[in-house]
Amino acid sequence: MNYFHWHLTEDQGWRIEIKKYPKLTQVGGYRNGTIIGRYPGTGNTHQQYGGFYTQEQVKEIVKYASDRFITVVPEIEMPGHGSAAIAAYPYLSCFPEKPTYYFFKKAGNKPGNWAGDTTSKTVMQSWGVYDDIFCAGKESTFSFLQDVLDEVLPLFPSKIVHIGGDEAPKTNWQNCPNCQKRIKDLNIKATVSIKLNTTFKVILFSEWKNI
Ligand SMILES: [Zn+2]
Numbered sequence: 716m717n718y719f720h721w722h723l724t725e726d727q728g729w730r731i732e733i734k735k736y737p738k739l740t741q742v743g744g745y746r747n748g749t750i751i752g753r754y755p756g757t758g759n760t761h762q763q764y765g766g767f768y769t770q771e772q773v774k775e776i777v778k779y780a781s782d783r784f785i786t787v788v789p790e791i792e793m794p795g796h797g798s799a800a801i802a803a804y805p806y807l808s809c810f811p812e813k814p815t816y817y818f819f820k821k822a823g824n825k826p827g828n829w830a831g832d833t834t835s836k837t838v839m840q841s842w843g844v845y846d847d848i849f850c851a852g853k854e855s856t857f858s859f860l861q862d863v864l865d866e867v868l869p870l871f872p873s874k875i876v877h878i879g880g881d882e883a884p885k886t887n888w889q890n891c892p893n894c895q896k897r898i899k900d901l902n903i904k905a906t907v908s909i910k911l912n913t914t915f916k917v918i919l920f921s922e923w924k925n926i
Contacts, residue, residue, distance in 0.1 A: 717785045720877065721776075723768075723867075724791050726798035726839035731789075732769045735862050736804065740767040743799035746838035748830025754842050755823060761830045765838075773870050781872070788873045793860060794849040795883030798839040800859075801847055805836040807859060809850040809891035815839060818847045844882040852893025 745765030750756030
């Protein structure tokens with residue numbers, strides 16, 4: 716009954732240290748600014764914002780909760796809400812060359828409400844749902860996710876791990892040659908979003924040797 720659902724990754728920041736992928740927190744842990752007010756906002760703070768928990772700090776929090784009969788359930792989002800991870804490791808995107816600013820504008824944000832670099836992958840500065848999700852067609856995506864979970868899971872005694880699955884537009888998957896090849900190989904329909912989401916998880920779990 717007493718659970719603490721700890722949402723550790725999002726478009727706007729990656730908040731847990733992963734030793735094999737230091738850029739997740741060095742790059743993905745910080746954004747160049749934040750929109751002011753509710754989406755689409757009235758401007759941008761133009762102030763860097765960020766931070767993260769080390770694995771030692773995570774252990775401390777899990778123990779503190781456990782001592783009080785609270786189970787901590789970590790959430791590592793996939794395949795959507797991955798902009799911070801993609802900023803750190805652009806190869807996780809179907810389109811590594813497409814800047815985050817492109818997806819920011821595409822989602823209806825005001826072009827002027829952006830801070831800093833507009834030409835590469837950066838951490839998202841506004842809220843909402845974005846097309847730049849993890850590429851389901853590249854093996855490197857699954858290696859990455861498995862490596863991340865291999866570090867995250869030992870930190871949490873919880874038998875439940877939340878892997879997101881929400882708000883993942885399929886626009887990039889529909890336009891990505893790698894994703895289209897996998898969809899064809901698996902003989903599934905790209906237009907059925909829920910099925911694709913499920914499939915993404917199935918792929919992940921089938922390749923996750925510890926399960
Ligand atoms: Zn793809």
